[in-house]
Amino acid sequence: MRKKTIQVILTKDVQKLGKQGTLIKVKPGYIRNYLIPLKLGKIATPSLISQFELQQRESEVKQIHFSKKCIINKELLENSGKFTIKKKISENGIFYGKITKKHILDLIIDNVDLTIDLNKNQLELPEMKELGEYIIEITLTTDVIAKINIEILPE
Numbered sequence: 838m839r840k841k842t843i844q845v846i847l848t849k850d851v852q853k854l855g856k857q858g859t860l861i862k863v864k865p866g867y868i869r870n871y872l873i874p875l876k877l878g879k880i881a882t883p884s885l886i887s888q889f890e891l892q893q894r895e896s897e898v899k900q901i902h903f904s905k906k907c908i909i910n911k912e913l914l915e916n917s918g919k920f921t922i923k924k925k926i927s928e929n930g931i932f933y934g935k936i937t938k939k940h941i942l943d944l945i946i947d948n949v950d951l952t953i954d955l956n957k958n959q960l961e962l963p964e965m966k967e968l969g970e971y972i973i974e975i976t977l978t979t980d981v982i983a984k985i986n987i988e989i990l991p992e
Contacts, residue, residue, distance in 0.1 A: 843868055844881035846889050849878050858957060859891060885893070903953075907977040910951050914983040917949050922991045926968060932989065936965050941973060941987065965989065 842862040848857050851872075854863075860881060863872070872878035879885060922944065924932035938957035947953065961974040968989050975983045 841865060844886070845872060845878040846881050846885055847872075847878045849877050858889065858892060860886070862915050904978060904981070905953050907981040910953055911977060911981050913943070913949055913951060913985040914985050917985070919970070919986045919988050920944050920948065921988045921990055924968075926991045930967055932966070932968065932991075936962075936987075936989070938962060944987075945975075945985070 841864070844863050845861055845863050845868055847855055847857055847859045847861065857860055861878075863878075868878060868880065873880075881889070904928065920941075922936060922940070924934065924936075926932045938960045941960060941962070942955060942957050945951075959976045961976065963971050963973075965971055965987075968991060971987045971989070973985050973987055975985065977983060
């Protein structure tokens with residue numbers, strides 16, 4: 838006797854099964870008792886499968902386009918030279934206040950014409966407490982990481 842499975846398209850992320858839009862095979866009882874009542878999946882009809890494949894192709898095209906934009910922005914950031922920040926310093930060379938991700942993000946946005954939006958969660962800051970040069974990493978995508986130089990000078 839052969840085990841029967843039904844193709845299902847997930848409408849939401851389901852742990853251990855897959856992400857939204859994934860086409861999977863499950864047993865009839867699982868879909869009837871769990872996925873459909875909780876609105877986590879739909880039975881894959883031929884029209885839904887073709888619609889799903891079309892959405893997959895569109896998302897791949899969008900992802901490729903976004904990756905190209907990120908590479909262009911990485912080059913813009915890395916070719917923009919040093920960014921300078923002037924801070925008041927104490928007698929022992931340590932500056933007052935703190936340099937935040939928002940401060941650096943505003944500096945980048947003011948000086949570089951980017952084609953994508955950055956947020957402060959994409960910045961990786963080292964601990965900056967003294968004057969000098971620091972390298973900041975900006976994660977545009979998981980594959981594309983830009984590095985910029987920040988120089989902190991006395992005011």
